[in-house]
Amino acid sequence: MLTERVWSGNSLRNFHYLIACPETGEALAVDPLEWRMCLDAARRRGWEITQILNTHEHADHTGGNAGLKAATQAKVAAHAGAAARIGGIDRGLHKGDVIKVGRTVELECLDTPGHTMTHVCLLSHTETPALFCGDTLFNAGAGNCYNGGQPEALYDTFASQLARLPDSTRVYPGHEYLARNLEFTLDREPGNEDAQRLLGEARHHDPAKATVTTLGEEKRINAFFRLQNPTVIARLREAFPDIGERPDPKTVFVRLRELRNRW
Ligand SMILES: [Zn+2]
Ligand SMILES: [Zn+2]
Numbered sequence: 001m002l003t004e005r006v007w008s009g010n011s012l013r014n015f016h017y018l019i020a021c022p023e024t025g026e027a028l029a030v031d032p033l034e035w036r037m038c039l040d041a042a043r044r045r046g047w048e049i050t051q052i053l054n055t056h057e058h059a060d061h062t063g064g065n066a067g068l069k070a071a072t073q074a075k076v077a078a079h080a081g082a083a084a085r086i087g088g089i090d091r092g093l094h095k096g097d098v099i100k101v102g103r104t105v106e107l108e109c110l111d112t113p114g115h116t117m118t119h120v121c122l123l124s125h126t127e128t129p130a131l132f133c134g135d136t137l138f139n140a141g142a143g144n145c146y147n148g149g150q151p152e153a154l155y156d157t158f159a160s161q162l163a164r165l166p167d168s169t170r171v172y173p174g175h176e177y178l179a180r181n182l183e184f185t186l187d188r189e190p191g192n193e194d195a196q197r198l199l200g201e202a203r204h205h206d207p208a209k210a211t212v213t214t215l216g217e218e219k220r221i222n223a224f225f226r227l228q229n230p231t232v233i234a235r236l237r238e239a240f241p242d243i244g245e246r247p248d249p250k251t252v253f254v255r256l257r258e259l260r261n262r263w
Contacts, residue, residue: 001105001126005172006041007208008034012060013176017132019124020047021102028101029074030122030132031055031174035064039071051101054078055134055174056119057085058147079111082118093120110161112136114154115143121162129169131215137162138173139213140195141181142224145257155253158224167216176210178202184263185223188256189231194220227252 002022008014016038020027027047031054032038042049049072054062056079065076065088077099080092093099095111099122107122115135122132135143136157145151182199185192198221201211219225226232227249237243240255247255 001124001130003130003172004041004045006034006037007176008037010034013207014060015172015174015176017172018042018045018047018049019101019105019107019132020045021104023104024102026050026102028053028099028107029068031061031134032064032068033060035068035071038064038068048072049074051099052076053099053122054082054086055121055132056116057082058116058135061134061174062086079118079120082116112157112161114145114149114151114157116148117150117153123165129166130172131162131165131169132172134174137171137218138175138181139171139178140185140198140218140222141177141260142257144261146261151254151257152250154257155250158253159249162215163225165215167214167219169215171213171215171218176207178210182221184260185221187263188223188235189226189229191231192221223256224253
């Protein structure tokens, strides 16, 4: 499996991805909003985009479908429950479906509600797994839930699916928000040395060359994976005294999400 991350440079800070078969050069474009950039990137690599995947129905992920489809005749896939809202979908996806790219690439569809209730993540079946996670999981953060989502569902997705993937899994989110998210982690947990170190790099990096984190790293730098950390809980109680001394992980997650909305 070959992967190319395409940095949009737009104000929404979108990341697009091309996932290609090394034998056939066929490629899948993930959330190709700035579709001409994706097309250019594919041409530079000698790849042919034959499929488009939308992780969810928001326009900043689907807005490039029509242009890219017209240019390539690629087939578009998205969560079956989002197909009617997106329009022009050729394949509605369900949990466990496999997307094949060329002869060698297989991507498993995870049904990951929370940011919206019809959101898929793609998990590669490769020696080092890769997770294309749209607006569910960001580097050092979690997607918001105020445009069709539910924080309780997002917690369940994190706890029952994402946290159980191998620590070596590489994380490919739909937007670049690393520095801002690390600042939130450090506001929750000022002594988090891993987050401090990465923030030093993130403030100076060119987003086009931003670090690709792993799930193992996320568990150290992402407050939304650190729900039983005593400092995280103590700091959260300052904002929400009603959660008590020993809140369950779901309560911590939901309140962290609420705090992040106005942070
Ligand atoms: Zn979204
Ligand atoms: Zn988005």
